[in-house]
Amino acid sequence: MKRSRLRAVLGLALLAFALLPRAANAEFSIGDNLSSYTGVNAKGYMEPLKNALGSALNSGLYSSGHVARAGFGFRLELRGMLVSFSDDDKTFDAKTEDYFPTQTTAPASTVVGSVDAVTVQDPGTGATFAFPGGLELDRFALAAPQLVVGSVMGTEGILRYFAIDTGDTDIGNITLFGLGVRHSLSQYLPAFPVNLSALLFFQSLEIGDKLIDASAFTLGVQASKRYALFEPYAGLSLDSFKMDVQYDTDVSGQNETLKIEFDRDTNPHLTLGSALHLGFFHLNGELNLADQTGFTFGLGLGL
Amino acid sequence: MRHRTAWILGVILLSLVFQGDSCVLEQRRISAILGESVPAEFHTRGFTDTVDDSIIDVGKEIKEAIEDIDVEDIANIYISGGCYEVLRSEGHNARRTGQVEIDGNLVLTFDVPDNLKGRTGNSGDGTLALQAPGVTYLNNRLNTFLADLKAGLDPNLTVFYEASWVSDPSPSSGDPDDFDWIVCLNLQVDYKIEIDVPNP
Numbered sequence: 001m002k003r004s005r006l007r008a009v010l011g012l013a014l015l016a017f018a019l020l021p022r023a024a025n026a027e028f029s030i031g032d033n034l035s036s037y038t039g040v041n042a043k044g045y046m047e048p049l050k051n052a053l054g055s056a057l058n059s060g061l062y063s064s065g066h067v068a069r070a071g072f073g074f075r076l077e078l079r080g081m082l083v084s085f086s087d088d089d090k091t092f093d094a095k096t097e098d099y100f101p102t103q104t105t106a107p108a109s110t111v112v113g114s115v116d117a118v119t120v121q122d123p124g125t126g127a128t129f130a131f132p133g134g135l136e137l138d139r140f141a142l143a144a145p146q147l148v149v150g151s152v153m154g155t156e157g158i159l160r161y162f163a164i165d166t167g168d169t170d171i172g173n174i175t176l177f178g179l180g181v182r183h184s185l186s187q188y189l190p191a192f193p194v195n196l197s198a199l200l201f202f203q204s205l206e207i208g209d210k211l212i213d214a215s216a217f218t219l220g221v222q223a224s225k226r227y228a229l230f231e232p233y234a235g236l237s238l239d240s241f242k243m244d245v246q247y248d249t250d251v252s253g254q255n256e257t258l259k260i261e262f263d264r265d266t267n268p269h270l271t272l273g274s275a276l277h278l279g280f281f282h283l284n285g286e287l288n289l290a291d292q293t294g295f296t297f298g299l300g301l302g303l
Numbered sequence: 304m305r306h307r308t309a310w311i312l313g314v315i316l317l318s319l320v321f322q323g324d325s326c327v328l329e330q331r332r333i334s335a336i337l338g339e340s341v342p343a344e345f346h347t348r349g350f351t352d353t354v355d356d357s358i359i360d361v362g363k364e365i366k367e368a369i370e371d372i373d374v375e376d377i378a379n380i381y382i383s384g385g386c387y388e389v390l391r392s393e394g395h396n397a398r399r400t401g402q403v404e405i406d407g408n409l410v411l412t413f414d415v416p417d418n419l420k421g422r423t424g425n426s427g428d429g430t431l432a433l434q435a436p437g438v439t440y441l442n443n444r445l446n447t448f449l450a451d452l453k454a455g456l457d458p459n460l461t462v463f464y465e466a467s468w469v470s471d472p473s474p475s476s477g478d479p480d481d482f483d484w485i486v487c488l489n490l491q492v493d494y495k496i497e498i499d500v501p502n503p
Contacts, residue, residue, distance in 0.1 A: 099384030099425035117334035133334035
């Protein structure tokens with residue numbers, strides 16, 4: 001079971017594009033289903049994906065509280081972040097669009113909810129409004145490669161970068177870029193029994209032609225202690241996440257581009273994990289308690 | 304020995320990375336909704352006209368909208384609302400009340416406060432009201448149209464719109480009407496699409 005889970009998560013290693021559905025017989029993207037919605041419904045439809053993205057992006061940034069004071073070191077890492085969806089994430093209170101004769105609220109699928117459409121009918125006229133189905137997802141995974149280089153004055157730099165052209169004109173490019181630093185606090189507290197560091201990290205993610213445009217920021221402290229091959233670690237941080245969605249619609253009778261701006265989310269984030277050091281190879285697994293609970297698994301190669 | 308074990312574990316992990324992709328993709332047949340609006344344009348001129356008509360090939364509009372969809376995957380086509388917009392206005396300005404029929408079936412009534420350029424409204428804001436006879440008539444035509452498409456036929460769905468209205472205040476020879484406007488019917492196409500989704 002554990003091996004199966006690990007295999008599944010690591011399988012996402014090269015693919016931020018796994019975020020997006022791939023049509024078997026036609027071009028399709030989340031934007032197609034969004035096109036039948038305007039503002040308030042689009043927010044409700046996309047909310048679980050926004051929460052999962054925010055939690056995933058701000059995870060997997062470290063696996064230790066140790067930062068060397070000086071000397072060259074590097075590590076190429078691959079992080080797989082897994083967030084589970086609850087039943088509450090599967091539906092939202094959708095409202096019929098403003099042209100529907102009787103404004104009606106109904107529980108409809110979010111982007112991760114049931115594949116089935118929900119329809120409501122206006123009893124006075126026979127007009128019908130249909131809310132699209134979701135992708136029926138139980139979990140969301142995001143993988144990101146990152147490079148860690150250090151150290152100067154107890155500080156190491158972390159770079160996350162991923163860019164791919166999916167070859168699908170509906171989806172287009174996916175670009176993830178992240179940059180941050182981790183600084184040793186232990187150098188100022190030599191008697192402290194565990195390694196301590198502080199992290200500052202910024203990321204941006206763009207999917208398609210601004211279909212999803214997101215930015216994440218986290219600031220926190222980490223602690224760890226090494227026991228032979230193992231190194232348990234913990235971290236506490238403050239996460240911030242902002243996401244905008246832009247898509248085309250003619251739902252109101254006119255072709256227009258809608259931009260949906262979600263409010264910035266700011267949440268505390270507790271991380272508990274352990275690393276396993278096998279010479280040149282480094283493995284880690286962690287539990288993340290944030291806006292949404294998730295797991296992160298990592299593989300690192302380097303010194 | 305320890306060094307060798309580390310290398311073996313690393314190679315195994317890397318192989319898992321490159322094999323894992325296919326096992327996390329699952330196929331879904333999801334309900335997608337395509338929104339479309341079919342407009343009919345009317346012209347109001349002079350000071351005696353109270354009626355105008357328009358012939359619209361609704362079938363052509365639908366065929367263009369669903370050209371990327373396999374017709375067998377279409378579950379339903381619904382009438383979900385109506386809208387209007389004043390496209391051009393250079394003459395008399397007045398409140399307009401009236402109705403729109405499709406092939407003689409009342410489908411919309413309207414009560415619009417003015418005919419200034421850019422004025423819009425819809426069947427949810429009180430200026431336009433869908434009417435059951437026209438909606439029922441069109442839904443039946445749409446069902447037949449869809450069934451014929453699925454049967455491999457090339458069905459026609461051309462309808463005759465007729466709009467009639469009264470103006471308050473009325474236009475006059477010195478202040479005649481001169482504006483163009485559209486009413487539209489909002490349609491939704493409910494169809495299925497098979498996609499691969501990641502569900503690790």
